[in-house]
Amino acid sequence: MSLIDDFIENSNDALQPLYNGNTSSFLDTAGFEHADPVMLETGFVSAGLAKDETEIFSLDLVQFQFPAHLVAMSVSNEILVMALETNHILRIDLQQAHDVEDIEIPRKSEGKIYKIFFDPTGRHLLITTEQGENFYLFEKWKKAKVLSKFKGITIESVGWNRFNGSSSDTSTKKILIGSRNGLIFEAEIEPTDEFFKKEEKFCKQVYSLNRNVPITGLRIEQFPATTRKYLIVAATPTRLYQFIGNATPSKDDEVASMFESLFASYAINPVFQELPGDLNYSELQFYSQYQELQYQGAAKNFAWLTNPGIYHGSLVFGSQDIGDSVIDSAKLLPYPTTPNNDTTAAEIPLSIALTEFHFILLYKERVKAICQLNDQIVFDDVIPLVTGEEVRTMTVDNVKNTFWIYTDSSIFELIVSKEDRDVWKLYLEKQQFDTALQYCKNPAQRDKVLTTQAEHYFSQKRYLLSASYYAESTVPFEEIALKFVERDERDALKKYLLNKLDKLRRQDLTQKTMIATWLVEIYLSKINMLEDLAASSAGSDDISNFKAEQTVLEDEFKGFLEQYRTDLDKKTTYNLISSHGRTNELLCYASLIGDYEKVISHWIQEGNYKQALDVLSKQASVDTFYKFALVLMENAPSETNQAIRYLQYVVQQLKNTDPAIHNFLLTLYATQPTNDESALLQFLASEGREPHYNLDYALRLCSQNRRMQSCVHIYSNMGLYEEAVDLALKHNDLELARINADKPEDDDALRKKLWLKIARHVVEKKREIKTAMDYLQHCDLLKIEDILPFFPDFVHIDEFKVKFLLMLKLVVNY
Template sequence: MSIIDDFIEQSNDPMPSYSSSSFFVDSVGFEPSDPVMLETGFVSMGLAEDDSRVFALDRVQFQFPAQLRTMAVSNEILIMALETNHILRIDLQQAHEVEDIEIPRKQSEVKIYKTFFDPTGRHLLITTEQGENFYLFEKWKKAKPLSKFKGIVIESVAWNKAAGTSSDSSTKKILIGTRNGLIFEAEIEPTDEYFKREEKFCKQVYSIQENLPITGLRFEPFIVTPRKYFIVATTPTRIYQFIGMAQPQADYDGASMFENLFAKYETNPGFQELPGDLPYSELHFFTPYQDIQYQGTPKTFAWLTGPGIYHGNLVFGSQDVGDSVIDSAHLLPYPASPSETDPTTVVSEIPVSIALTEFHFILLYKERIRAICQLNDQIVYEELIPLKAGEEVRTMTVDTVKNTFWIYTDLSIFELIITREDRDVWRLYLDRQAFDTALQYCKNPAQCDKVLTTRADYYFSQGRYALSAQSYAQSAVAFEEVTLKFVERDERDALREYLLSKLDKLRRGDQIQRMMIATWLVEIYLNKINMLEDQTAASAGSDEARNFLAEQKFLEEEFRVFLDTHKANLDKRTTYNLIASHGRVDELLFYATIIGDYEKVISNWIQEKDYKKALDVLSKQASVDLFYKFAPVLMENAPYDTVNVWMRQTELNPRNLIPALLKYDHSKSTENATQNQAIRYLQFVVRELNNTDPAIHNFLLTLYATQSAQDESALLQFLATEGRKPHYNLDYALRLCSRQSGKMQSCVHIYSNMGLYEEAVDLALKHNDLELAKINADKPEDDEALRKKLWLKIARHVVEKKKDIKTAMEYLHDCELLKIEDILPFFPDFVLIDDFKDEICAALEDYNIHIEELKAEMEEATKSAESIRDDIRELRCRFAVVSTNEKCSLCDFPMLTRQFYIFPCQHGFHSDCLINKVKHHLNPRQIRRILELQEKIAHEISNINHAVTKPLAKPQSQPGGLDLLKGLILPDLAANSGDDVAVVVPKVDQLKDELDDLVASECILCGDIMIKTIEQPFIGPEETDLLASWAV
């Protein structure tokens, strides 16, 4: 398809013009110069004015060793190819370091034609006029020839985005356009091996069948279908599009990636043509988001052709073979410039090179540079390039990753610095009435307000009042001005929309303004609802009435949402009055509900006698005070449902509900008349909630006792459930039940709970209830005398009142405490013995058996006493043999050297050794007692010593400890000591026995003390130093 017709139409349009008076001189770069510059468009019209320049041309200070042939910049790496076939590589982050790389060919043999730098800044292709091609990797110091590419003059390269995210160093599959219209697919992988080539893959995949250079080439994957690719190629007059599926990723290394895709276009290539005589062209793309790790999909493109700049959008969707990705394409003719020969005439000049930004086309000419705004096709910037004599402009290159623009000549390099190019874009979109887009590019509130105000005025003039209201609400237009506009046009709906939006945007601190607007909105809503209601009634039965009704329902729902959202901004009294004045009862109740005024809602339903709704509202609120307030009226009119609600509210205090329960008259209730609702609720409180309030229990008892029914089973069940420690008052319960007829069993139960068993039995016997009397007679289990007395009462009643001797005799079996002799006094003086002859005989037999048992017990006791006496005699003769060489088990010294203890286990200990060892296992009180005993024994032994030695008149000879021990063990030796010794020795024996109990109750090596030492460590704290002394 040719677009020459479109070009002809646009070429007839007036050319973009400029005023010659706009030229002015400015110093550019680092050298003094007098360039002529033009900058128009994007003029601030008195709103947020900014005089800073969007475009600025700066000269780069660099001394070239030879003329510059070509240049490329990628990822802040700058490559310059010189006429001497040297390559200069500069990292712009370290611009002072310049790498000089030589092409391995003499200058006389080859001449560098172009260089192609991938976006990552790692791979560089160098092509020459003679068809020699070289490859330079990022760290290499020397370029390597590509033998497979020999004879190919490269005009364009389509780099693979996957190389930026790959961990290896290859270029992945790339496309190469040649001077003679061929497209090659290749992959280059750098290697340090001498015999290994870098060309991993190289194959021709397409030919345009014309001897024209492929001036532009690029491929992009479809986002939704990654295997589908879009390829675009250009010649000086044609633009080709290829869409199709590429080979799977797994097969890329061994086969062509795009061969099958191009095969679909062998016979029917898809292209568009712009005829012209221009021998060159350029293809550029703009990507909104560009990064090495993630290079976004291009959004727009621009193609430099002879007739003009062909540009448009790229839309990736569901296109297939033969379809186009290009959308909304236009041809922009080149702007006219004053003729060099005749300044009064203007001619169109074709640029040497172009570049594409988000909003501008950058046009490079032989002596100047221009920027044309894409939004209005106006020249917004023009500047003369400060060239030296004989200096020639080469072309322009772009770092697509860092979005920098570079212009170079054969002797100089310039950077075109673009600052905030979207600064005034908002105004251009505003002029085109693209309001939403204009808002996206606003930089400050003043600009946003200008757009919003203009949009609001535009919609208002078009009669689109709702949209106008939304924009006015966001703008800074005076509130009074906007509201008057809508009031004058009687646009209440738009006014409502405006007020709603304005209310949402007011600060919370603006309480008065928020309240006024919210109140006004309530009035507007109510008027609108009533108007729709009147219109519905006026057109009843028609389709229009149904529409009015639907709108009314929708508006009522919207009004309720408004009330719920802005209830905090409304005055309760004013809102009540407004809604009530319009007769909107449902809305009034809704408003009362959302603000928590449940009392008003409940009162309304009670007034309407709709108690179920009143209870429904009551159950959904949390204030217990309302339960208490409305309890009497609800209990009187809907007792069953009221009790149901109460039972769900466990936090209620039943005591506060007693007045309502007292007012309830079950006899007058027609609702669930078989059940007393007051009793039902109190049963729930007592049984389920475990209430122990005496007032509640007394009231429930009263309700049970005062029921007209003669059956007292419910009352008895309640009394039984209360147990032995009831929560009701026993005296009150007894008085209450005593006054009620038919409550005898309850009175008996209460007497029993009070411990008045005689009264309970008497009352039961009074009413001839023998079973009840028997039950209560058995209750005093711990008082056998009382039990016997109560049973005798029952027996006497049976004998004396009922004259039933046989039944009385049966009580002998029911109560083991009664004997025949106990009830015989109740019998008449003259009675036949036949009725109780067997019982008398049985009693005599029992006495005989009991006497025999006592005899046997006496004989057994006599035998036991004799056995104990024998054991005592044997114990007196028990002894242990201690040899002379026996040693103490603790100190290992001879046993007989000091007092000692011997145990049945044959362990022997000196008394002092045993005492010292046992002390560690006794409590402080026991240790103090041992010391006291030792002191007392020593004192008494001293008294004995004095009494024994005095009659013997041997003062010079003091008895030894062994003699004293003998005196203690063999008292006969001290018989001559007189009465003093006879008194002291028993006392010493008593003290010694107590000491023995403390220290010799068990063997220290065999008893419980030894077992308890299992928890003690082998090395004690006091042995730490000793353990440390053995450390090596």
């Protein structure tokens, strides 16, 4: 019977919940599903030891009936491999947990499996024996192959190369191998199906520690900013070595060493940290923030298990060169003491694992977790062992961030859930407020951090900083405002109010108005205070500082008014600014809220007509134009002419059609201190039959300013031809009257009526009968009998005899 058949037979009686491949837990709904247990032939089953979900750490036993004792185990990228003392390898894809592969190691010697090493991709497995025989197993192989070039090397550690090569490359790429006797080898293994071709491309010794000690840890890291520069970390039970330098791979020679030149720089003077002790083993673990295969980054932290304790710190990659160190903030954490009868002793762990915030320590009978932030034990649980069962070690899937403990006959998963849940509290205790905020999970936690931070700065009299954080907290407004008022910290109060105002909702109108008004008072008081200080410091060196500070504050206040003008009450704000005698600020506020009449009135009262005209030209209210145009025309004619030229350009060149602009330009034309109407008439004519100015306003304005010809033009444009003719005759402008009398071309009756008005005016008013007879030739609608009634009773016919006979002749001929 084969091993797998024996395994299946012994597993048939067990109820085995289905494992769906998520290695975060073998118990909850993300792992084993308890709803409907089903039979599985793999032997995986939860023993139900997981604790409450609120626990960060929980130990979960995975039932697996081993056909033989477990020697070594490794998990990588959700692939689990186990080495049994019978020289068999079991391989399980945790996403297809029902399929267990049984692979036998070639029995060419009596050597027992010592350790196995699994690369991060879960494709390459190295197997080493006590006698220095080594084997290689690729991801799809059903049989391991002997690595003849590795013969005699008992492997203690492997530094996998995660940076060189592509994800589709089946080769291991250049890797480093640490031996039992202090030697480091560089090798590359590439799986092949060719019978006579060896998998190992090359295997070459590149460094010797010159000490007969095991190299218990190896790590290859690439400098983020310089892809050719590498860091190699090697650990022994008492020393931690660092090698920094450029790697020099050869493109032409496949078997060329990549790291030999790097190690050569340390042949004489190696760089290491030594922690003496009599421990014959150690472990080196790293934590990287980005663990996915395609996004792997440089390691962030490290932990080294040594005899004195856990030597740990962070890795900082910069401009380091040969002989330098990348280790920063290194510390030695002694192991926690364990009560033993009447004494306490610090037991040395068997293995260590590193998470983002915790050290996980594995002992002979229990597992502990220590928080890195406060060195406190946060988890301590007994491993449920049977009699004679022996804990082996711990293995970590660094890609999926899962943690596994195994004995010679059991497997446990240490489930880590939400380990950053309480981190914000720990950073808060350490007064690392910004970091604490990053780990807050809800508004209540965030408010606690902000409040504590504000109180901390307040106690240190750093009031401005305190104000910023108080404004983001939910501490009552009145309480904080009173704190700053009692200490007369006006600047801090201003900052607090500004931040609070900025965070109020749009519908909080009353609160916004109240706070904004208070800020106006604070700004004005501070500006006046600085002005008084500058005045009292005349002749001293401080005067320039006071004036500069005042200028900055005035600019800030104007910016405040611009931003919050809609939240301020107009009347209250006017009164406040006026009471402090701040004219410039008053004018600024008036301009911001569109109260241009107040601004213009001020400049006119000051006699600054040019400034008044500038303000007038920037606003669009027609009534304001009308109100101030005459005053400005009288007092600033030259500036007004400049305005006319500018508005002409806007209307004619820019084709502006805004009625306010056209009305204002009309006003400027009509109010010019001259009797010449040519410019005004030209403007009116250019507007056409559909002018952009207001006709009623134009007629009223021209009439008030005695622009008769323009009034006639406007009457005509409005279709009021009779009024146009009457006005022209009233001013004895016969030519203008005649022009307008002919405009109603489609209304003969009206034309005749208008011409009769002209004829009557000529006869009755001017007594020019001859001229009246001439009009009979200009208008085909008039006949002599139409104008005869206008002649006086006693008139000499000699004055128009010739014209009269001519007219009679025309009538006879007709």
